[in-house]
Amino acid sequence: MKVSIFIAAVLVFGLQPLAxxxxxxxxxxGPPGATMLTLSQVEPRTPVDAxxxxxxxTTQFLITSPGSYYLTTNVVGTNSEQxxxxxxxxxxxxxxxxxxxxPANAYNGILISSGFSNSxxxxxxxxxxxxxxxxxFSQANNxxxxxxxxxxxxxxxxxxxxxxxxxxxxxxxNYNYGIYIVGTNYWITGNNCVGNNTVxxxxxxxxxxxxxxxxxxxNYVSGSGPAGYGIFINNIAGxxxxxxxxxxxxxxxxxxxxxxxxxxxxxxxxxxxxxxxxNSNPWANFAF
Amino acid sequence: xKQLSLIVFLTFGVLYPSCxxxxxxxxxxGAPGTTMLALSQVEPRTPVDAxxxxxxSQxxFVISNSGSYYLTTNITGVSGKDxxxxxxxxxxxxxxxxxxxxVSxxxxxxxxxxxxxxxxxxxxxxxxxxxDGIFSTANNVIFEQLIVSGNDFGLAAQGASVIRYCTVSGxxxxxxxxxxxxxxxxxxxxxxxxxxxxxxxxxxxxxxxxDRIIDNHVTGSGxxxxxxxxxxxxxxxxxxxxxxxVEGNGTRDYFxxxxxxxxxxxxxxxxxxxxNSNPWANFQF
Numbered sequence: 001m002k003v004s005i006f007i008a009a010v011l012v013f014g015l016q017p018l019a020x021x022x023x024x025x026x027x028x029x030g031p032p033g034a035t036m037l038t039l040s041q042v043e044p045r046t047p048v049d050a051x052x053x054x055x056x057x058t059t060q061f062l063i064t065s066p067g068s069y070y071l072t073t074n075v076v077g078t079n080s081e082q083x084x085x086x087x088x089x090x091x092x093x094x095x096x097x098x099x100x101x102x103p104a105n106a107y108n109g110i111l112i113s114s115g116f117s118n119s120x121x122x123x124x125x126x127x128x129x130x131x132x133x134x135x136x137f138s139q140a141n142n143x144x145x146x147x148x149x150x151x152x153x154x155x156x157x158x159x160x161x162x163x164x165x166x167x168x169x170x171x172x173x174n175y176n177y178g179i180y181i182v183g184t185n186y187w188i189t190g191n192n193c194v195g196n197n198t199v200x201x202x203x204x205x206x207x208x209x210x211x212x213x214x215x216x217x218x219n220y221v222s223g224s225g226p227a228g229y230g231i232f233i234n235n236i237a238g239x240x241x242x243x244x245x246x247x248x249x250x251x252x253x254x255x256x257x258x259x260x261x262x263x264x265x266x267x268x269x270x271x272x273x274x275x276x277x278x279n280s281n282p283w284a285n286f287a288f
Numbered sequence: 289x290k291q292l293s294l295i296v297f298l299t300f301g302v303l304y305p306s307c308x309x310x311x312x313x314x315x316x317x318g319a320p321g322t323t324m325l326a327l328s329q330v331e332p333r334t335p336v337d338a339x340x341x342x343x344x345s346q347x348x349f350v351i352s353n354s355g356s357y358y359l360t361t362n363i364t365g366v367s368g369k370d371x372x373x374x375x376x377x378x379x380x381x382x383x384x385x386x387x388x389x390x391v392s393x394x395x396x397x398x399x400x401x402x403x404x405x406x407x408x409x410x411x412x413x414x415x416x417x418x419x420d421g422i423f424s425t426a427n428n429v430i431f432e433q434l435i436v437s438g439n440d441f442g443l444a445a446q447g448a449s450v451i452r453y454c455t456v457s458g459x460x461x462x463x464x465x466x467x468x469x470x471x472x473x474x475x476x477x478x479x480x481x482x483x484x485x486x487x488x489x490x491x492x493x494x495x496x497x498x499d500r501i502i503d504n505h506v507t508g509s510g511x512x513x514x515x516x517x518x519x520x521x522x523x524x525x526x527x528x529x530x531x532x533x534v535e536g537n538g539t540r541d542y543f544x545x546x547x548x549x550x551x552x553x554x555x556x557x558x559x560x561x562x563x564n565s566n567p568w569a570n571f572q573f
Contacts, residue, residue, distance in 0.1 A: 039325045039327075039330055040325060042330050043325055043329065043330040043331075047325070047329045047332070070332075071332070071356075072328065072329050072332030073332060073355070074354055074355055074356075074378070096332065096333065096356055097333060097356030097357075097358075097380030097382060097408065098332075098333075098355060098356045098380070099354055099355070099378035099406070101354070101378060124356075124380070125378045125380065125406045125408075127377070127378055127405075127406055149406050149408065149428060149430065151405065151406055151428055170428060170430060170450060172427075172428045172448070173405075173428070192450050192472050194428070194448050194470045195448075195470070220472050220500050222448075222469070222470040222498050223470065223498075248500055248528055250470075250498045250526055250528075251498065269549070269568075270549075275544070275546065275547065275548055275549065275550055276550055276551075276552055277530070277549065277550060277551045277552060277566065277568045278552070278566075279566075279568075280564075280565055280566035280567060280568075281567075282567035284568070286528055286549060288498075288526045288528065288549050
């Protein structure tokens, strides 16, 4: 018994110094602080790929939730499918400098479905889609197309919804229309359209408007097929109150512009008058 | 003895209570899920470097596949070579704020070949190349927000292009040389180009047709050179020149061959106060 007590005493008091000189709690005071960023904080947007935006039988990639999306590589289309379809409200799609490239038997490069609103597509190249479809085909409302290069499709950008902006895009060498707007209330500004209407459709045009209440401003158009038009506002009932100012169109002579009645149009300045511009109207359109 | 064992056990239990707690399974519950991003998703673009865009006998780096590329550092030129050659369609090259720095004996800073269409180069500096800063023969090209200085020609385009919001200065030859049709040259600042003082060079020289030269600011383009010159040597007609400001070349601030569409000139010889209200006017001073 004495031995037991002695051993116990040695254990207790012999080990006590460890406890008496504690090194502090080994339990972390809390989770790591916010001095570091997670990868999802560095790139919080959603990549467009088979994992995050899987397609279906008609589209290679399908966006069905609101959010901010971006390309991580070129999208190369497959036959009988859209490249990317947006079927949600409030979507931003950053092409991130990549290209959405189609084969001849695919559908539209990017489809924005009807019934949705608030989409932005920007910053990339869309080329080589079906000769009957569009680089971008939109039926949604409130869309913005910004800093895009769209070439070698039937229509470069084709938009049917209400309200939109087509800004600082290059629509070049498309088979028919460069920019084709059927919806109302668009602002089409600062675009560069060269060599569209390559099939030389008589009603083809670089910028074709078949709606009302849009503003077509400061666009640069060259060569829209010998039989086509530079900027064309279709002459059907209701296509009124479009404002066309400060555009410069070349290469289609008398067909540089076609405006039906009831539009608001800057006067034409042509080089047939003089080399020096004497017209001081700041809203003039140029034809040469 | 049993007492002793009990005492020892209790003693350790009191002093080291964590010994008594289970640690849980060390086997991971499964493979990492898709809540994480791969590094290639954080930055999916392709860096311009010796691994991803290896060069050849002509260029330090060659882009031969369609895609989106970016610089990860400054690039210093190698004598006898271009900096970056672009040899394919559908390419975006973001200089990412970095500089392509030429050295003596180098060729072009960036060369884009005529087989290419749909190319964008933006957001950086291209300085001191013995050849041109950028030499392009491709179509549907956009050059945007670049600083181009100290090269032979600053930016030479021989295909339909947009040259927008660039600063082009101190190049030996032409600042912006547009030798193609259907180009848009908008909002560029050109200063101190044609330092070689060649009578055929200047700030902006256009040899093509159907181009728009709008809202550029050009100063000091060599005493013998031109500020903005439109020459018809390649059939260059129907160019539209409005809203530009040119300084430093006197009567050679502007030279236009016939059949152009040109805003009227406003000069400081008339008055310090602008009385001409033509919104398409070009300024010389």
